Amino acid sequence: MFNKYLSFIRRVSVTGLGKGGVILTTSSFITLVILELARMLGLVTNAYVGLVTYLLFPFLFVVGLLLIPLGWYQLRKKTGLSTRRLLEEKFGPDETRGSLTGSRLFRFITLLTVINVFFLVAISTQMLGFMDSAYFCGTACHSVMNPEWVTYQQSPHARVRCVQCHVGEGAEALIDSKLNGLWQIISVTFNLYERPIPTPVRQLRPARETCEKCHWPEKFYGSRLMTRYNYQSDEESSLLYTTLNLKIDAGKAGAKAGIHWHIGQENEVRYTSVGDRREMMLRVEARRPDGRYHRYYNRNATAHSAEDVVERSMDCVDCHNRATHIYEEPERAVDDRIKRGLLDLSLPYLKREALAAITRNYTDSTEAYDGIAQSLRNFYMRNYPELEREKTTIIDSAVMVLRDIYSRNIHRSMNIGWDTYASHIGHKGNTGCFRCHNPALVDSAGAAISYDCTLCHSILADNHKEPFQFLEPAETGDRDYQRHRYLKDEFLNSFKK
């Protein structure tokens, strides 16, 4: 059988083009099989091989197959003979005897085609599977997707595949995503993509369909303690705590509603905002138990053209807009590394100097890597020369950690710097919660949506050396006595029914 296959292969190769096709197909096939076997046996673990196995070789395999009939077409043109004549000449009369569909040659070609089809189906399935993997999304368009890939890998959703949020289920979503992918190939090839790539707010699957697979609203959320470690810019980088008790309940089972009230099943919040940024609210409305909507209008809103205005119902991503592709704020990033013990606090002014080193204006990562090292080393060399000699390794490792912070968050080639993507979780300035909860959004009676601090969280420490500052007894004579008493009281009462 193998001999027969070999002789078939020899004979089917006509003209240079056809021969090339045969070589391409055969070699792709063999390599593919070897690679797949190696992967199955665990000999190859590098996921990057998937790009070659499932994309490059199947492609070459099909191209080769197409070249074979092309060779035959060329030959017929050149000789001016009929196909049957040529077949007889190449394969001999035994193979071509009988009707066209009844000949041995035809049956053999049919057999090989069936094998090819099976092979292609198998490999396409593998290919689709591979293209569903986060690895494919993150690395196929390396330069474009790198920022998202880097942040994703370090996110709470690192074990959820990209397509689970970005591509819907079913054939339609699959086709949609592949067509979209085609456009992405074109835009990458011809350098048409935007830098930074805009957040895909419109293309994202509805949060109700994705997020709620794992985070279903009936889940009892209760409240959650959150402590922020704020290292100061003094010599010791002293630690102050901000502790909040986040009231995140959805308000089910008779519990007091908290922040997740917004997505509670009996509630609906709709808003009209300007553009896809969803930052400037024009109108916000909440459904009341009687089904009517209570509306708030932004009294500071300026006129906008109709196409700029987007209306939608609020869901997870309106607050959790950076649940996965989380870019850190520089100060938080440094605080986090100190807290995790990655930066050694025996270095004086570490917080201040680390922050300064990573936030200078570097044009690319090479300059940044050099700059970070220089900035930190020079500071200690100039101000603490002895310490610089003693603690060279500690300083070096701090430099490495800072470079890592930089490369995780800053991607100059994609125009991503500090603060490129606003996070809507919490509030900083007038972002996040304060987009709606602010004095400008008022109802017809002039009442604003509440923006009271303790509406969403109790405050147990406010940048203080004690993590539970306000749970300590309030002392009369302390200038903050009233605030202290109020916050303690508020926290304790927040658990009452």
Place this chain on the structure above:
Amino acid sequence: MNNKVRYIGWLFTLIISFCSNIFGDDLIAGKCLTCHKEMSPGLYQQWYNSAHAAMDISCIDCHQAQKGEADAFMHEGALIATLVTPQDCGQCHSDEAEQVQMSYHATAGEILESQDAYLAHVAGGEPAAIQGCESCHGAKVKIDPSSPNKLSPKSWPNSGIGRINPDGSKGSCNACHTRHTFSVAQARQPEACSKCHLGPDHPQREVYEESKHGNAYYTHIKDMNLEADRWIAGMDYFEAPTCTSCHMSATVSLPVTHDVGQRLSWTLRPPISVHKDNWQQKRANMLTVCSGCHSASFANGHYYQFDAVVELYNEKFAKPATEIMNLVIKNNLLENPASFSNEIEWVYWELWHHEGRRMRHGASMMGPDYTWWHGAYDVAHNFYFKFIPEAQKYGNAEVNTYIDNLIKNDPMHSWLVTATENLKKDIRSGEMQKIYRKMFEQR
């Protein structure tokens, strides 16, 4: 018996409600501070550093409103008002609030009828009047139900010294006691007053800076003991007085007053200066300040010189100019009907309202340059070479006769038609000075 029970019950209820009120207030206050520390941290920090914070006086104590008040609104569960008026401050600072109500400062908001306000509205326009005039003088605070804090943005913010408040009170304590630190040191420094008291029409700030007093103050600012509870010039500090030292602060024999006119013997504001009511007492009040540092002859000598300048201004320029202006009006010589639509009105205005005041203020606070170059010199130049020629242009017999007579027969003005040599001789011999002898012979 029944009455007794009722009375005890009533007393009990009162005590309970009083206690719960204090308890409730504390918690409300804490809530205000919690959010405002985040939303307006600078404001919180100012308060935190204030004497109010040390005494447990916080947001709600001053901003709490009563039901029915025009500017009251619900804010996060509390009925409050943005505007804090002298009536609110007076809950604790009752003497000060009372004095303010009686002061000339408190009337500053009633300027709508004045020439100044007229000019700002016609020659300028409302926006300039709001940010200009009313910023110092005080607005009549208007209520706007659609505004988040019920205050019309045309009259809020406003911290003019004579603000007319919806509760009927006049003034704004924070015109001088800047919120929310309410630092006593800040109010005692000349900068507190010179937010308004400066510029071409009343350069008190510039005069003070030029004077020995100002000079010494800026040199010795660190020795001024500005934070002291008791602050008497000559006792608690001695290098220099500030505006408040003389006009308001306690003296060796007088208590502090927030009625700023109580030590002023002249009004230097109008076209022709006059003594104020009860001026001798007021001058005596001022002399108690001077005596903290100066001998009686020194202080009296100052008044001797100062009074003469005021008289000189009155007699030589203000009265004749006013008389000429009256003749122009009486004879219907003004071409355009509206006030200030004729050049001569602007010239006359600047003569007394700008230059004339500079001359008088310069003398009152020992500012030589303001007495002469910015003052008397400008007055004379304006009087002789702008005002009189402007009046003569009308060619009116009565006006011209008055002017001719003035220049020919009034020894103060006849220098205009005398030879320089003779004038210089008179100056050297003292004859010229004799013309002004009467200026020193006033009451």
